[in-house]
Amino acid sequence: MYYSSANVSERQAAPPSLAISTVIFALRPSATSGRPTIWLPLVRRIREPFKGLWALPGGPLSHDESLQDAAARNLRETTGLAPSYLEQLYAFGGLHRSPTQRVVSIVYWALVQPTEAALADESENVRWFRADRLGELAFDHHAIVEYALWRLRNKLAYGSVAYHLLGEYFTLAQVREVYEAVLDRQLDPANFRRQLKSTPEIEETGEYLQGGKHRPPRLYRFTGRPGLDPDNRSTP
Amino acid sequence: MYYSSANVSERQAAPPSLAISTVIFALRPSATSGRPTIWLPLVRRIREPFKGLWALPGGPLSHDESLQDAAARNLRETTGLAPSYLEQLYAFGGLHRSPTQRVVSIVYWALVQPTEAALADESENVRWFRADRLGELAFDHHAIVEYALWRLRNKLAYGSVAYHLLGEYFTLAQVREVYEAVLDRQLDPANFRRQLKSTPEIEETGEYLQGGKHRPPRLYRFTGRPGLDPDNRSTP
């Protein structure tokens, strides 16, 4: 479609194929400590290459859907979930990502809320893994997950992404646990509290979380949209 | 309409075509004020759709080059330049970006140094424009440039990207002018200086810039690599 130098016809004869994949993060309690940790669903490959290995959910882009729609679709297809946050991560196009053919993957990353994540489909070929306990994955998917985790850590520090891992109402301690899980370090409760109270997007509710073992914490609500992507700020 | 594992073959029969485009930024003195401003090269479309309008340089992805190589190639082909910074911007895949066919564009953005930029090829069909004085562009390229400018402003504030718009040696005032051009506001010279002096990647040289009208400023050098992309940190 652009300007042809010479061998355009050759190139177009064997175009790289295009796929959409999604890294889906959700919070689940750790089996050992019980504290929330980051998990993600993977699908088992049922054909070569990398048959039997776990891989990111993904598939081809159909002609009548946008990139983001395709990502949302394969999220729904593999887990049955709707994301509370969905953003493009990166387009991976190295020459030897797949041993059999050239594939360009446009990868999205998503966050789902724990109430949803609890209902997620799981089966012989779809299973959730702790993000920091992954074995060998198909293709370059391990590096992709690492990059997605890096992006998550970054967005967390600067942005307003933590709340999309929580339900509509949450305590400040729950937000802190998200930060501690993602950043992998302890945070001072009092200082963390002070920072959140200074952001206008966190709204106090009159409610308290009852049933805990100690002083009942106040419940808060997040008001504010993310949206810095081209896909999220103007109509595509 | 969504998942019907049936018509996979239909989809693959008409795959969206894949293109690589590049937003290339360089500093040039403003025609009016003489202060440095952000410019970028565009190419005139010589066929439909949008024939006659200006567009980002771009082209198809050939089977033996990575995405980044393709971006560097069409940068070289249209301007004759080598970038001092090159990073993936975003993959644009809206359904109606092109009126004739479905195109997914993986867009890169680049910075070139002014010594290089001065030598840039310019012709009837390749011309440089001020980034803040663009007319109507082909496709969704105007929105793409806006997003690239937003990313440039962001990277500037947090990262170490300004030096890639300058030569190897520069004065602190030149760095400040870059920030002022990109952020579009005046900065206090003394405060700005203090901040740069506190970053270890800026190295004092013994040299001074001679020939100015006033006190000769000291020359500095940038030591440090950028690199946070998947393409730039590990081998792809």
Add this chain to the structure above:
DNA sequence: TTAGTTTTGGTCAAGTTGACCATAACTACG
């Protein structure tokens, strides 16, 4: 009733930022 724990509000020192002042060092021009 008391011990244990979490929530919540507060202080304090160290560091950072923006506004501003003053001197140094050069050119241009009379």
Add this chain to the structure above:
DNA sequence: CGTAGTTATGGTCAACTTGACCAAAACTAA
């Protein structure tokens, strides 16, 4: 030659932010 003009450079000060830490409030469990 001397002085005005301009930029470079170094510094101060108040406002704000951050991390470390203290202490009271409020609940449960025993």
